[in-house]
Amino acid sequence: MKITLEKYHGLGNDYLIFDPNKNELKLTKEAVRLICNRNFGVGSDGLLVGPILGEDKMTLKILNPDGSEAELSGNGVRIFGKYLKDAGYVQKNHFSVNTLSGEQQIHYLNEEGTRIKVSMGHLSFWSDEIPMTGPRREVLNETMMFGSIPYRVTCVSIGNPHCVIWLSDISKDLACRIGRHSEAAECFPEKVNTELLRVVDRTNIEIEIYERGAGYTLASGTSGCAAAGAAYKMGLTDPKMYVHMPGGVLEVEIEEDGSVLMTGDVGYVGKFTLSHEMVEQLRSL
Numbered sequence: 001m002k003i004t005l006e007k008y009h010g011l012g013n014d015y016l017i018f019d020p021n022k023n024e025l026k027l028t029k030e031a032v033r034l035i036c037n038r039n040f041g042v043g044s045d046g047l048l049v050g051p052i053l054g055e056d057k058m059t060l061k062i063l064n065p066d067g068s069e070a071e072l073s074g075n076g077v078r079i080f081g082k083y084l085k086d087a088g089y090v091q092k093n094h095f096s097v098n099t100l101s102g103e104q105q106i107h108y109l110n111e112e113g114t115r116i117k118v119s120m121g122h123l124s125f126w127s128d129e130i131p132m133t134g135p136r137r138e139v140l141n142e143t144m145m146f147g148s149i150p151y152r153v154t155c156v157s158i159g160n161p162h163c164v165i166w167l168s169d170i171s172k173d174l175a176c177r178i179g180r181h182s183e184a185a186e187c188f189p190e191k192v193n194t195e196l197l198r199v200v201d202r203t204n205i206e207i208e209i210y211e212r213g214a215g216y217t218l219a220s221g222t223s224g225c226a227a228a229g230a231a232y233k234m235g236l237t238d239p240k241m242y243v244h245m246p247g248g249v250l251e252v253e254i255e256e257d258g259s260v261l262m263t264g265d266v267g268y269v270g271k272f273t274l275s276h277e278m279v280e281q282l283r284s285l
């Protein structure tokens with residue numbers, strides 16, 4: 001039985017698509033880790049399993065390269081939208097997919113489906129919805145210690161948890177140094193994605209990202225939405241802005257009701273057919 005995976009990326013945040021209608025393999029945590037491993041496997045920032053077909057709905061399962069499951073992935077949903085078009089699952093220009101965090105509306109903005117707008121759901125700064133330990137409050141500009149250094153953080157959920165740190169200078173090195181401590185900090189019972197935020201002006205922000213379950217990535221859709229939401233909540237930006245990440249730029253719009261629209265590009269890398277040896281190894285895990 002052949003196993004084929006399609007590889008796409010959203011602004012350099014790359015994913016492999018495992019279509020369960022075309023592949024037969026039990027995806028254990030160990031198998032996901034091996035597939036996503038950049039040395040011993042195909043290599044990616046995660047695995048998108050779908051479409052899981054139900055009565056008139058399509059579900060997407062989002063897996064991090066450490067094997068953990070995520071409630072939502074902004075680049076993942078855009079990539080999935082492009083795959084559904086390429087694989088002939090959808091013909092319309094506007095449809096919805098289900099994820100662990102709910103239903104996302106996908107809009108193609110061009111014929112090829114390489115530029116996609118997604119309604120990402122609502123932001124919440126409430127500690128119990130992130131989730132975070134401590135008294136129920138909106139987590140705005142709180143001082144937290146990561147690696148024995150104090151940082152002012154704003155925490156927000158957009159289905160998955162985020163810790164946004166507003167700084168005048170940001171870098172990959174600093175994102176990794178902080179992220180290694182913040183990701184599994186005790187105050188985040190479900191761990192957390194960490195973003196360093198630099199505000200350029202009222203319509204442009206820059207972020208560096210350390211993802212839960214993946215580490216440093218060049219881009220992250222939910223991180224872009226979370227950082228934009230935090231910047232707007234703190235009064236630093238307008239509701240519509242460009243989010244500049246090392247892998248590229250996302251357009252994010254915070255609507256009146258706190259819901260978020262995200263627009264960005266998707267690239268197709270190619271199809272991978274796993275070797276018999278690799279399939280046997282995956283079956284044994």
Ligand SMILES: N[C@H](CCC[C@H](N)C(=O)O)C(=O)O
Pocket residue numbers: 013045064069070071072073074075076160161193211212213214219220221222223
């Ligand atoms: N690592 C994230 C999921 C992927 C997020 C990112 N790749 C995106 O595009 O939103 C988490 O565990 O919440």
